[in-house]
Amino acid sequence: MTALEILSRGPGGTRGGRHPLWRGAGAAGLVLLILAAAALMPEPWLDVNAQAVGRAPGPAHALGTDSLGRDVAARTLAALAMSVKIGLLAATASTAIALILGLAAALGRVADHVVGVLTELVLGLPHFVLLIMVAFATGAGATGVIFAVALTHWPRLARVLRHEAQTVAASDYVATSRALGRSRPWIARHHLAPHLLPQVVAGFVLIFPHAILHEAGLSFIGLGIEPHLPSIGVMLSDSLREIVAGHWWVAAAPGAGLVIVALSFERFGEVLRAATAPPEGTP
């Protein structure tokens, strides 16, 4: 993600003056556009064609064709839609799990202990092994991938949220609030939430590209998205062979698509973080 962050910030390290809302709208619009276009695309556009194998980009196929004569542009669009759906679903589920566990840890000593042990346990296993196990246990294919990425990406975020929640709960101003007679929900809303929300947003953004990558990895070993279905991971791993034969366009389109979507998500996340960060210093 560091490279993405640098890319999105630009060389100056500071962000230019456009209104945050525009960027958010741009990212959301891109995602909606991908989903809508993929849904409206006629199915035969994804067909194999023995007469058009390995064509370079040209008038008939704007982004070329792959080793089975499938149109790379159409396939990339369908793949992006698939990746975005899985990424969104997995990131949402993982973030929710992390938030629940992070807040639970703030409830008491025992709960904190349980969450801590659970988090360390899951972090202790190699992530990919865990992914394989969950994907296999929940039945391979798209369902398996969604479960696997959704159920394995929460521990890092949960640990951060747990730490953050504990720090806030132990702070002087929370003690002061409590002494002044503020209720627990009031403290949660006015003190806890403003500190956790930026972390949640950052976590969501960080999980999204990871989810797409892990979906690709699972698909690569035959446990994820079936290799004939369009998905960015499958297309990129297929393209390894094709690049040797000089067919650069097979990798270029899905690669560029992935970068654009991931980048717009990162920017979207930045905007949200900026908008929800607690005010610093005295007003």
Add this chain to the structure above:
Amino acid sequence: MSKLTPALLVAVALFAAPAGARPLVLAVGGEPESGFDPVTGWGSYGNPLFQSTLLRRDADLALEGDLATDWTLSEDGTLWTITLRDDARFSDGTPLTPEDVVFTYNTARDAGGLVDLTGFDAARVSGPHEVELKLAEPRISFTSRLATLGIVPADGYGPGYAREPIGSGPFRMVEWREGAQLVVEPNPYWHGGDVPFERVSFVFGSEQAGLSLARTGAADLVAVPASQADTPPDGMETLHVETVDNRGLMFPMVPDTGATTEGGAPIGNDVTADRAIRVAVNRALDREALVTLALNGHGRPATGPADGLPWDNPEGALPGNDPEAARETLDAAGWSDTNGDGTREKDGRDAAFAIVYPAGDGTRQALALGAAQQLREIGIAATPTGRSWDEIRAMMHSEVVVLGWGAHDPSEVYNIHHGDYAGIGYFNPGFYDNPTVNAHLEAAERAPDFEASLAEWQAAEWDGETGFGARGDAAWAWMVNLEHAYWVSECLDTGARQIHPHGHGFPITHDLPDWRWTCAE
């Protein structure tokens, strides 16, 4: 990169070798997991290198003597009498005796099925240069075993044999570094004449490592994937070898009655249990287009399990690429698209099934995609489905799977079509069981000699009324026969070649002792 390192070390070592009779370097895979012991299965394909066999197959797959000078089968088909040549010696100089042959066959029988010796009873010495092999029942496909089981020495055979094989074959071992390379040199005692290579090295490792060796000029013959075959490096040319390494759609043949295997895998598929569906698939498939799509044109259409082999019966095939005939077949059987969704129905059931392919196999994936697309034209909704082999084993009795076979042995035809083999391993996963076909297969095994068995093998595929071929029960829809691609040094003459079996790589070594250098040093 780590996989390339050993290969590069080998390359450096080879370049550093002193000039002289040029050694031969091959990267064709084939390293046996359990060593070079014929009793545990070494040598069934390609050249057994260290051992020799009683018989061997020539370029036309006809049998000729190797260790045997004469071989006869008794009238009742249960007793082979084999006369051995008297000049065969093991690579340590000791003569090969009938006792060694008897020891090999009896040991292989007792080794627990690592070599398929079904029906073999016992071997005994019957003369100074003669052995008798007794079968429990007539079994003509045992002939293939005579051509594949290498003879081991009774005295030198022991637990360490697989690592340090002694045999009467064309080569003896110099060095074997597991996973890296095998070096052999000619066996001076070999009865077959001189081998024109001072040394032969087999480099093992990844496909990529083999390609790199070829590009640096360090290897003389390399197995290459079809996708890269057309761009050989300087000094090498591409060799496409015809094979019976075939791929087809295996159909579950029985309706789904809720039955399962002992392991709990469901058996049967209500759609493919209808012969009309299977015949329509056979008629509709445009196999030429599948060859172009999945094999880059390097293959040929397949219509049976053993295309071009002596026991194949082309009469059993139906012409493909005829969607009109396929539609007629489906119409006549009552499959029609009444609700206009593009898929035919019959009795409320859609003409739909999955085409399962192993997710890691690009060729089978392309075949599944191509076939599914062609079947859509005739109103059959086939869904390509990629799974791991573990999952496929649990699905293959109830779903259509892209499977492949191909051997120089008609017993394979028996194994994949006889009712007794239903659900045994990968044999006959569709639970096909036709008494007439079974009878033909059994009659073939009972034939008095191999020539006489051919007619029965062919009748099993199509006897004018029924058979496992597309005109009969259409138990499979065969699609393509692969071509195996190699890069061969322009200085190497590999002579006449057999049609190759299932397995890309090592089978090309079958006639290795006959290869020649054609360039002057």
